Amino acid sequence: MSAIALQRALVLACFLAVVGAGLPQLGKATSGLPLVDHGRNSSVNTVLEQTLGEPGMPDAIRAWLAKLPAGQPILVVVPLNNMSADITADSVSYLAWPRPVMVGKKPEEIRALMNGARERFAAVGFCYLSAPPGITQGKLFGPALRFLPSQPVPE
Amino acid sequence: MKALGPLLAILTATSAGTGLTLALWRRSGTILAAELFGYSWLLGAGLVSLLLALAGTVLSGTALLAVVTVAMVPLGIYGIGLFRTKAVRIESGWAEAPVWEMWLGALALVPIGYMSWAVFRDAIMWDGLFIWEAKARHAFLSGGSLPASYFSDASRVQYHPSYPLYLPFTELWVYLWTGDCDQTAVKAVFPMFYAAAIALLWSGTRRLGGRPWMAALAALLPLFVPLMADHGLGLAQGYADLILGAVYLGGVSALLAWRVKGLPAGWPVAVACAAMLPWIKQEGLFLLASLVILAALMDWSRRSGEFRSRALGFCGSMLLFIAPGAFIAAGWRIALRMLHVQEANTFHPFTLENLLAGLPRLGTIFHSMGAHFAELKYWSLLWFTVPVALLTLAWQRRSEALWLGVALLAPLAFDVVPYLFTTLDLVFHVTTSLDRLYLQVSLVGVLALGVALRGRGESNQ
Numbered sequence: 360m361s362a363i364a365l366q367r368a369l370v371l372a373c374f375l376a377v378v379g380a381g382l383p384q385l386g387k388a389t390s391g392l393p394l395v396d397h398g399r400n401s402s403v404n405t406v407l408e409q410t411l412g413e414p415g416m417p418d419a420i421r422a423w424l425a426k427l428p429a430g431q432p433i434l435v436v437v438p439l440n441n442m443s444a445d446i447t448a449d450s451v452s453y454l455a456w457p458r459p460v461m462v463g464k465k466p467e468e469i470r471a472l473m474n475g476a477r478e479r480f481a482a483v484g485f486c487y488l489s490a491p492p493g494i495t496q497g498k499l500f501g502p503a504l505r506f507l508p509s510q511p512v513p514e
Numbered sequence: 515m516k517a518l519g520p521l522l523a524i525l526t527a528t529s530a531g532t533g534l535t536l537a538l539w540r541r542s543g544t545i546l547a548a549e550l551f552g553y554s555w556l557l558g559a560g561l562v563s564l565l566l567a568l569a570g571t572v573l574s575g576t577a578l579l580a581v582v583t584v585a586m587v588p589l590g591i592y593g594i595g596l597f598r599t600k601a602v603r604i605e606s607g608w609a610e611a612p613v614w615e616m617w618l619g620a621l622a623l624v625p626i627g628y629m630s631w632a633v634f635r636d637a638i639m640w641d642g643l644f645i646w647e648a649k650a651r652h653a654f655l656s657g658g659s660l661p662a663s664y665f666s667d668a669s670r671v672q673y674h675p676s677y678p679l680y681l682p683f684t685e686l687w688v689y690l691w692t693g694d695c696d697q698t699a700v701k702a703v704f705p706m707f708y709a710a711a712i713a714l715l716w717s718g719t720r721r722l723g724g725r726p727w728m729a730a731l732a733a734l735l736p737l738f739v740p741l742m743a744d745h746g747l748g749l750a751q752g753y754a755d756l757i758l759g760a761v762y763l764g765g766v767s768a769l770l771a772w773r774v775k776g777l778p779a780g781w782p783v784a785v786a787c788a789a790m791l792p793w794i795k796q797e798g799l800f801l802l803a804s805l806v807i808l809a810a811l812m813d814w815s816r817r818s819g820e821f822r823s824r825a826l827g828f829c830g831s832m833l834l835f836i837a838p839g840a841f842i843a844a845g846w847r848i849a850l851r852m853l854h855v856q857e858a859n860t861f862h863p864f865t866l867e868n869l870l871a872g873l874p875r876l877g878t879i880f881h882s883m884g885a886h887f888a889e890l891k892y893w894s895l896l897w898f899t900v901p902v903a904l905l906t907l908a909w910q911r912r913s914e915a916l917w918l919g920v921a922l923l924a925p926l927a928f929d930v931v932p933y934l935f936t937t938l939d940l941v942f943h944v945t946t947s948l949d950r951l952y953l954q955v956s957l958v959g960v961l962a963l964g965v966a967l968r969g970r971g972e973s974n975q
Contacts, residue, residue, distance in 0.1 A: 363969030366906050370966045373899035374731055377963075381738030381894030384745050391636035391750060399696040402647070402752075405637035432669060449644045452670060456652050457661070459669035 403450055410447045411501030421454045423498055424482075426512045431481035432459035433506075436488055439464050444487035447504060451484065482508040519692030520702035524555075526586055527687060531558020533589030536596045538786060542779035546607045549717035549767075552710040553783060556761050559703070560790040562586065563683035564842070566690075570659030578658040579690045607717065608726040615726045622716050622733035625743070630705040632744035638697060642752020644673050647700065649682035654689040665853040676855045678846055680794040681754045704749050711760035711957055712736065718767035719964035722774060722914065732964025739960075741892045741953055748953065755953045758794045761787050762801045763957040766808065766921045773812040774913060781835075784809065789838035793846070797954060800928035802839045807924050808917060809835050861935040872934030879933045882944040883926075892949055893956075900959040903966040910969060918962045925955045 395405045400417045407416035427433070435451055437444035452460035458481075463469035477483060484506045490497065497507040531554035539545050565582045573581055596602045608616050638647050653660045665675045685700045692699045712733045719729040736742035742756065749756045765787035772780025788805045791798035813831050817824040862868040887897040900922065907915035929951045936943045 362909075366910060366969055367967060370903060370906055370963060373895075373902050373963060374735065376895045377735060377899055378738045378894075380890055381740060384740040384891060384894070385738065385743065387745060391632070391744060392639055393635055394637050397634075397698045399694055399698065402638040402643055402697045406639065406643070446640070449640075449673075452673075453644055453648050453651075456648070456655075456670075457663060457667075459667060461669050462672075 403453060406446055407450055407501075410443045410450075411503055413501045416500055417450070417454055420451060420500055423500075423506070423512070424455050424458065427458075427481035427508060428510070430458065432461060432479070433482045433484065434461045434463055434469075434480045435484040435486055436463045436469055437486045438488055441487050443503070447486050448484075451486075451504075478509050480509060482506045516692055516694065516696065516699065519696075520688050520699045523688040523691040524702060524706060526583055526590075526691075527558035527562045527684070528554050529558070529590030529593070530561050530586035531555055533586075533591070533593035534558070534561060534786065535783070536593040536602050537589075538782040539602050539779040540596065542602075542777055544603045544605045545779075546717045546720060547604055548607065548713040549721065550604060552713035552717065552760075553764060553787075555706050555710040556714075556757075556764055557786055557790065559684040559707075560680055560761075560786075560793060561589075562687050563680045564793065566658065566683045566686055567679050570653070574657030574659065582687075607720045607729070611726045618727045619716075619730045621730045622712055624734060625712055625737040626705060626709045628737055628743065629708040629750065632750045633701050633704045633708075634698075636744070636750045638701070638752035640747060640751065641754075642747070645677055646681050646754060647685055647697070647752055648673060649675075649677075649679065650685035650689055650700070651695045653682070653686050654695045658686070658690060662853050665850065665855040668856050671856045671858050674858060676850050676857050677795065678793045678798070680790065681757060704752070707757045707760060708749055711756065711763065714760065714764050714767055715957060715960055715964065718763065718770070718961050719967075721767065721771045721777070722965045722968075724964055724968045728964055728967040731967065732960055735896075735960050735963065736957070739894050739896045739956065741949055742956055742960075746892060746949065753950070754795050755950045756957075758791065758798055758801065759954040759957045761790050761794060761798075762805070762925075762954060763961060765791070765801075765805045766918075766958050767961065769805070769808055769812060770914060770917055773816065773917065781809075781831075785835050785838060788835065789842055792839055792843035797929075797951065799843060800931075801925055801954065802843070803928060804921065804924035806832070806836055808920050811920060812917065860937055861932065862937055864935060868935055875934060875940055876930070878940055879930055879944065882941070882948060883930075886944075886948045886952065889949070893952070896956065896959060897952075900962055903959075903962040906966040907962070910966075914962075914965050918958065918965065921958050922955055922962070925951075 392405055392409060394401050395408050395414070398404065403417045404414065407420075408414050424433070433455065435448040437448050448462045452462065461480075484504060486504050490505050490507065497505045498512065499505050532550065534557050535550060535553040536545070562582065565585055566578070569578055569581050569585075597604070608619055611619075637643075649660060652664055664670075667675070684703055688700045688703060689695045715736070716729045716733040719732040720726065724732070740746065741748060744750045747753055765784045768780040768784040768787060770780070771777040772784065784805065788802050791802040791805070810828075810832055814824075814828055817828060887893065904915050904919050904922075907918065929948075933940060933944055
């Protein structure tokens with residue numbers, strides 16, 4: 360066997376090894392989230408349908424946020440180490456732009472953001488968290504996101 | 515217009531990229547169709563995003579679309595002119611190949627078809643949505659440019675307003691042509707980036723003497739490396755790392771063609787690719803530095819004669835190589851400073867004191883790097899086979915062994931730096947980002963395998 364043939368056999372074996380070890384993974388895209396629609400909001404729709412369990416959430420959230428006083432920030436409170444809550448809060452921030460959206464996780468962080476004046480925020484959202492005891496009002500988006508506006512919001 | 519929008523956006527960007535590529539290729543004769551396509555799309559996307567960023571400071575809406583289109587069309591016309599005057603000839607690369615080899619060449623289309631399907635199967639997510647596409651969407655909703663308030667918005671620091679605009683403004687170009695920020699329409703650009711990467715793998719292998727079947731095997735391989743296909747957060751989810759890797763591959767291939775095959779166009783094409791790197795992602799600066807090191811070694815090694823004249827010529831060449839990329843990187847940083855950008859506090863200041871304080875982390879970093887190379891579910895056996903390819907090239911006594919080794923090792927060495935300065939938990943930071951850094955050089959690893967298939971001195975026909 361010539362040196363060239365040996366070298367080629369070695370590299371071909373490398374190709375086969377990569378193909379052989381990679382083949383079982385083909386089509387198993389575990390990190391991806393399959394689209395639930397192919398419209399103009401296909402990706403954010405898919406994300407929010409996954410985390411909030413209902414379709415059409417982006418338009419509903421955007422329409423509700425538009426009724427809040429313009430330019431006033433909102434606060435979304437999420438639990439620590441909950442990726443579904445994180446991506447929901449990120450989606451709210453994405454949809455609410457250019458309105459400032461603070462995302463709070465740690466109690467001291469939230470206290471600092473609230474700074475004793477909840478009215479500073481047009482609304483406070485509780486994402487994958489229960490609202491404070493006794494609070495049953497507010498606007499629900501699926502079972503996992505509830506917004507409490509600082510002022511009554513017209514329906 | 516909704517259906518036509520992405521098509522027109524892609525056509526205009528590609529036509530400008532074609533003009534630029536052919537202008538850079540002028541003195542070098544024949545260009546392979548695959549490399550023309552690959553460079554045209556990657557450079558075209560860079561051009562359109564740069565023009566949008568510049569023109570968007572004074573124009574908006576239809577005027578912005580019209581002006582950028584008018585600025586790009588002459589480049590396309592210039593490119594056609596070069597074909598007509600035969601200043602550049604185009605070649606398939608398999609004209610003299612037997613029929614079986616041409617059919618085998620069709621294998622290169624399989625990964626592109628697969629990725630096109632995967633892109634329209636999955637949602638754009640996480641960084642793809644909130645860091646990259648969000649910039650395109652916000653710019654579109656603001657008339658075609660990101661308002662100053664976007665950069666100084668303290669509530670959105672976690673979405674990295676300081677990240678550069680190559681991908682977001684290519685997406686914006688689709689939105690401007692579509693007339694809407696349509697998250698389905700924008701996906702049309704992702705298969706284009708993947709196709710450009712595959713085309714450059716094919717042409718890079720072919721250009722360095724590989725026969726068409728060898729080039730086809732190299733082009734097919736990314737399909738079987740899970741992170742280079744759709745297993746993980748990557749191009750299918752709108753991430754920019756594979757795009758950065760494709761442009762780096764373009765630069766490395768061009769430099770190899772220049773140094774090994776004496777192709778004059780290789781140098782200016784590599785300069786253009788190098789310039790785009792910091793415009794894609796911050797890590798692009800590391801890849802730019804890696805290309806500079808590679809170019810410097812190549813340039814110095816080919817010079818002969820008196821030291822003084824060698825040094826002068828070398829310094830002139832390297833200044834011209836670095837200048838466009840440095841200009842874009844510095845321009846972006848200056849713009850960010852003027853816009854009072856809010857940046858996430860991810861790194862300690864880059865001082866000698868902090869570097870020394872970070873050195874004890876090296877053990878953990880190297881251990882993690884080794885462990886990630888061996889993750890079969892993400893990398894198959896790629897990182898075990900790339901050293902075999904480099905050793906085979908060395909056995910063949912081919913200079914590509916050295917050049918490809920530098921092109922792979924330099925970025926990996928630079929990749930250690932951020933972890934020395936990170937303010938995040940080291941293990942968390944490494945675990946969540948290292949594979950994406952590997953993805954940026956993985957295409958060059960595949961190129962090494964493709965190039966090693968050809969024995970030294972063999973004919974490439």
